[in-house]
Amino acid sequence: MSETGLPEAAAENLQNFKERQQRIDDAIALRRPDRVPIIYYTMFWHATYAGITFKEAMYNYAKVSEITRKIVLELQPDAVAAPHRATLLGPTMELMGYQQLRWPGHGVGDNYSYQYIDREYMKPEEYDDYIEDPGWFYFTRYLPRIAEAFAPMSQLPQPASMQHTRLVYLTRFFTEEMAAAFSQLAKAGREAQIAFDSAATFQTEMAELGFPMGQMATGPAPYDYFADNMRGSKGIMLDLFRRKDKLLAAMERAIPIIIKGLIEMAGQNPCKIVFLPMHWGLDGFMSPDQFKVFFWPQLRRVLIGLIDAGLVPLVLWEGDCTSRLEIIADIPVGKAIYWFERTDLFHAKKVLGDVVCLRGNVPASMLNTGTPEDVRDYCRKLIEGVGKDGGFILDGGIGIPDEARLENVKAMFQAVHEFGA
Amino acid sequence: MLAVLEELVHAIADMEEETALNFVHRFVADSGDPQQVLDACREAMDIVGRRFEEGEYFLPELMLAGDLLEQISAIVKPLLIGSSQESNKTVGTVLIGTVHGDLHDIGKNIVVFMLEVNGYEVVDLGIDVSVEDFVDKVREIKPPVLALSGFLTLAFDSMKETIDALSEAGLRDSMKIMIGGGQVDEAVRTYTNADAFGLNAMDAVSLCRKWIAA
Numbered sequence: 001m002s003e004t005g006l007p008e009a010a011a012e013n014l015q016n017f018k019e020r021q022q023r024i025d026d027a028i029a030l031r032r033p034d035r036v037p038i039i040y041y042t043m044f045w046h047a048t049y050a051g052i053t054f055k056e057a058m059y060n061y062a063k064v065s066e067i068t069r070k071i072v073l074e075l076q077p078d079a080v081a082a083p084h085r086a087t088l089l090g091p092t093m094e095l096m097g098y099q100q101l102r103w104p105g106h107g108v109g110d111n112y113s114y115q116y117i118d119r120e121y122m123k124p125e126e127y128d129d130y131i132e133d134p135g136w137f138y139f140t141r142y143l144p145r146i147a148e149a150f151a152p153m154s155q156l157p158q159p160a161s162m163q164h165t166r167l168v169y170l171t172r173f174f175t176e177e178m179a180a181a182f183s184q185l186a187k188a189g190r191e192a193q194i195a196f197d198s199a200a201t202f203q204t205e206m207a208e209l210g211f212p213m214g215q216m217a218t219g220p221a222p223y224d225y226f227a228d229n230m231r232g233s234k235g236i237m238l239d240l241f242r243r244k245d246k247l248l249a250a251m252e253r254a255i256p257i258i259i260k261g262l263i264e265m266a267g268q269n270p271c272k273i274v275f276l277p278m279h280w281g282l283d284g285f286m287s288p289d290q291f292k293v294f295f296w297p298q299l300r301r302v303l304i305g306l307i308d309a310g311l312v313p314l315v316l317w318e319g320d321c322t323s324r325l326e327i328i329a330d331i332p333v334g335k336a337i338y339w340f341e342r343t344d345l346f347h348a349k350k351v352l353g354d355v356v357c358l359r360g361n362v363p364a365s366m367l368n369t370g371t372p373e374d375v376r377d378y379c380r381k382l383i384e385g386v387g388k389d390g391g392f393i394l395d396g397g398i399g400i401p402d403e404a405r406l407e408n409v410k411a412m413f414q415a416v417h418e419f420g421a
Numbered sequence: 422m423l424a425v426l427e428e429l430v431h432a433i434a435d436m437e438e439e440t441a442l443n444f445v446h447r448f449v450a451d452s453g454d455p456q457q458v459l460d461a462c463r464e465a466m467d468i469v470g471r472r473f474e475e476g477e478y479f480l481p482e483l484m485l486a487g488d489l490l491e492q493i494s495a496i497v498k499p500l501l502i503g504s505s506q507e508s509n510k511t512v513g514t515v516l517i518g519t520v521h522g523d524l525h526d527i528g529k530n531i532v533v534f535m536l537e538v539n540g541y542e543v544v545d546l547g548i549d550v551s552v553e554d555f556v557d558k559v560r561e562i563k564p565p566v567l568a569l570s571g572f573l574t575l576a577f578d579s580m581k582e583t584i585d586a587l588s589e590a591g592l593r594d595s596m597k598i599m600i601g602g603g604q605v606d607e608a609v610r611t612y613t614n615a616d617a618f619g620l621n622a623m624d625a626v627s628l629c630r631k632w633i634a635a
Contacts, residue, residue, distance in 0.1 A: 102524060108549075112575060115524045233527050237481040238488060241436060284621055287479045320620075341604070364574045365608035397604060401574040 016210030020078040024212065024393070028312055028357045029334040032390035036383050036420030038413055039214040039359070040077035041399030043087060044113050045409070048402055054111050055104035057083070058090035061198035068202070072211055075413040079214035080206055081275075081399070084199035086218070087114075092195055095188035097148025100229070113402055121145050122230035124239065127246035130230075134253045142230065149188055152181040203271075215275040215314055217265035219258055222251040222298035227280040236280065240290060251298045259305035266311055273312045273337070276302070282319035288327070296327050307335045314339060314359075316398065325351040341397040349386045358386060359393040362412055367396055367404040372411035379415030387420065394420070423453075426461040433465035434472070436482060438489055445493050455497035462490055466538040473535075474623045480531065483622070487534050511542040513633035516564040518546030518555060519602075520579035525572035528602045528622075532568060535622040541629055552579075552586045559592050565633050567596050568625060569615070572603040580613040588614075597632040599625060 006014060019034070026033035047057035050067040057064055064083055072080055090103060100121070103114035122130065122142060130137045136158070143150035155178070157169035172178065203213055220228060226247065227236040239247045262274050280286070281295035303313045314337040317324070321343045328338070329352055339359035340348055348358055362382070366374050379394060386392050394416055400409055429448070432441035445458055469486045472478040515536055519529050526548045533543045544562060546554060559567060567587075569580045580600050587593045593614075600610060601619040610618040616632075619625045 108524065109522065112522045113573060115573070117524070118527060234484055234488075237484040240481045241438065241485050285480050287481075290479070290481065363606060363608065364604040365577065365606050365612070368574060368577055369608055369612040401604075403574055403578065 010208070013208060013210035017207060017212060020210065021212045023078050027390060027393050028337060030354070030357060030391040034421065036387040036392055036394055036416045037078035038394045038416045038420075039079045039081060040072060040075060041081040041214060041395060042083065042402070043399070044083075044402040045400040045404055046071055046083060047111075048404070049406060053104065054113055054402075055090070058087055058103055058114065061088055061195060064088055065198060065202045065205070069205065069209070072206065073209070075410070077211065077214075077413065079212045081214040082199055082202050082206070084195065084202060088195050088198065089114075092188055092191045095149070095184065095191050099146050099148070116228070118232050120232040120235045122226075122235075124231070124235065124243060127243060127250050131246070131249050131253055134257060146229075149181055149184040152177045203269075207270075213269075213271035213273075215273045216269045216271040217262045218275040218277070219262045219265075219302070221276065221278055221281060221295065222254050222258060222302065223281055223295045224279045225254050225258060226250060233280060237286075240286070240294060244294075247294065251294075255298055255301050255305075258302055259309075262302075262306060263309045263311065266309075272310060273314050274306055275314050275316070277316040278318055278321075281324070282317065282321050283323050284319070288323050291324060292327060296324075300331065303331055303336060307332055312336060317341065317343060318398070322347065328352075329355050331356060337393065339393075339395065345382060345386045349392075353391060357391045357393065359395050361395070361397045364397050364401040364404075367408045367412070368401050370408060372407045375408045375411040376415055376418075379412055380419045383415065383419045423457060426457055429458065429461045430465045430468070433462060433486065433489060434468035436485055438485065441489060442492060442496075445496050449497060449500060455500040458493065458497045459501075462493055463538075466490065470535065470538055470623075470626070483531060483534065512540040513566065513629065514542045514544060514562065514564045515566045515568055515629060516544045516546070516555075516558055516562065517568040517570065518550035519548040519570045519572075520576050520583055521549055521551050522579050523571045523573050523576045524548045525570075525602070528572065529568075529570035531622045532570065532601065532619075532625045535626050536629065539626050539629075541633075552583050555583050556586050556590050556592065559587060559596070560590070563595060565596055566629055567598045569598065569600045569613075570602045571600070571605070574604060576602065576605075577609050577612060580609070580615065584614050597628070599628050601625065 023033040023035065023037040027037050044054050044057055046064065046067045047054050049071055052063060052067070061084070068080070068083060093101065093103065094106070100117055101114045102108050102117060104110045104112060108115060126137070126141065129141065140153050140156050144154040152175070155172055157172050162169050206213065227233060231239060266272065266274055281291055286295065303315070306313045312335065316339045318341045321340065325343070325348055333355055337357045337359050338352060340361050342361070345358055345361055352358065362375060362378055366378060382394060387394065394412065396412070429441060429444045432444060448458060449455060466486060469478060469482065473483060517529060517533060519526055533545050536543050544558065544564065546558060569583060571580060584593065584598060598615045599617045599619055600613060600615040601624070605618050607618065617628050619628060
């Protein structure tokens with residue numbers, strides 16, 4: 001037994017957990033850690049690694065936990081983004097009749113990652129309905145469109161009018177369709193419980209092995225909330241000209257909802273990192289002036305709301321965001337992580353190095369098609385040019401691509417030990 | 422072009438949707454030549470393309486211009502029957518599609534739009550296009566340029582497989598191949614044996630200009 005009263009191995013794991021957490025905390029706080037940290041993140045690479053289909057990776061909870069445990073023990077990351085919440089969605093989505101994704105066995109082949117279907121899920125004239133009552137609009141208009149099990153909810157009466165003299169509205173629940181919907185949702189809910197229990201078990205297991213989680217809740221920028229999920233990419237871009245005031249007012253309504261939702265999702269979890277992938281605000285997708293009006297002020301309020309709640313926003317700036325760097329520098333110092341996919345990190349370091357921890361960005365192309373030597377050299381440059389004095393987490397452009405070569409992934413994880421201290 | 426049509430050109434180029442549509446309605450109601458409206462649209466789109474190229478305009482402007490163009494076409498095209506018809510001087514043909522396994526089409530559609538605006542005839546095979554469909558279509562229409570699109574990293578292999586199959590069919594050297602989308606870069610170009618990669622729709626236009634002599 002060790003000093004802590006734990007068996008020797010457990011005490012060592014606990015010590016490793018603390019050291020890893022400290023390393024990441026130091027990087028976030030812009031202090032110099034004992035070495036550059038690295039976080040494990042992927043969508044489906046674990047399936048490639050283990051030779052199972054992507055379909056199985058979306059359906060088999062135990063298998064994904066088992067594979068990821070094996071990978072983690074092999075790669076020894078400083079934190080793990082559990083794939084459960086992002087990819088083990090098949091059974092639940094099937095039960096709810098989810099419409100916004102195509103996934104293996106449901107519209108794409110067994111070995112392809114799931115893909116989002118970009119459509120108009122909210123009509124342009126519905127902004128007013130959203131602004132008037134976002135929750136009710138979401139539940140009775142939007143959800144019925146994106147998931148079959150919610151379809152009958154479009155018949156629900158306004159809940160504001162169900163006092164005793166208006167109980168006639170209760171009859172809306174007395175339809176076979178409605179009863180079937182609630183029963184189906186209960187089934188989907190039970191499956192979601194199983195999925196999230198498996199994620200919680202995995203987190204506990206990882207902690208016992210000495211590995212903190214790399215992220216917990218996931219949420220959108222207010223603009224992306226409407227672009228991705230409601231209006232579609234074309235719809236939102238037209239709204240920038242045709243309905244700017246409505247879009248701004250709707251985002252205003254969405255901001256507290258997004259913040260509250262993320263705080264609730266993150267809950268009492270020891271992992272404080274909240275993942276926010278950015279989609280429609282990057283360079284080229286809108287002008288810098290539009291970014292300053294429609295994207296950044298709203299996102300900034302979400303970031304501040306999360307930071308005030310003690311959470312750490314992990315913002316994934318997809319694509320190239322070079323023209324945004326000066327604008328997005330306006331956040332509290334040492335409280336967030338900016339993960340860049342294609343933006344030049346050496347340049348980002350100059351602009352943001354005193355403000356925010358950077359993460360990235362070994363290109364997907366290199367991890368998939370390059371050699372371990374390519375990866376090693378690239379990581380060395382990143383670590384020496386961006387990471388030496390802290391405020392840096394090494395990773396791929398968007399984590400480990402699904403098709404990455406194992407020897408390249410190993411080279412990336414080895415690099416922090418070789419060059420990062 | 423009629424001087425009065427300058428107003429339409431500027432309205433479209435400056436994203437003044439209402440002004441442009443009102444003008445077109447008024448113009449055709451006064452028996453103006455619908456072909457001239459389309460010519461004005463083309464001139465306006467040259468300006469839009471130039472502003473996009475120069476970094477003054479971004480995707481939202483292209484989307485709006487495209488949508489506006491569709492609305493104007495819907496007004497004037499029915500009136501074209503029997504008249505001069507659209508001038509059919511294409512600069513060259515580009516075959517395009519999103520490679521197999523990938524369902525994304527936003528980027529591809531923008532490339533299609535910008536190529537068409539710049540006078541290219543674009544044959545669009547859509548999304549999740551099989552290797553065989555690309556090979557068959559290349560054999561059929563022999564395009565000088567093939568454009569392969571893909572957003573996901575799985576597209577790297579799909580692009581490579583497509584280009585390999587074209588080589589095996591003896592068709593590779595008859596055309597230039599460009600790739601683009603998502604995380605595509607120079608390393609992916611090398612890996613797939615494409616001739617060039619592009620980061621945005623204007624890159625696609627520039628490459629076509631270089632490859633297809635006017």
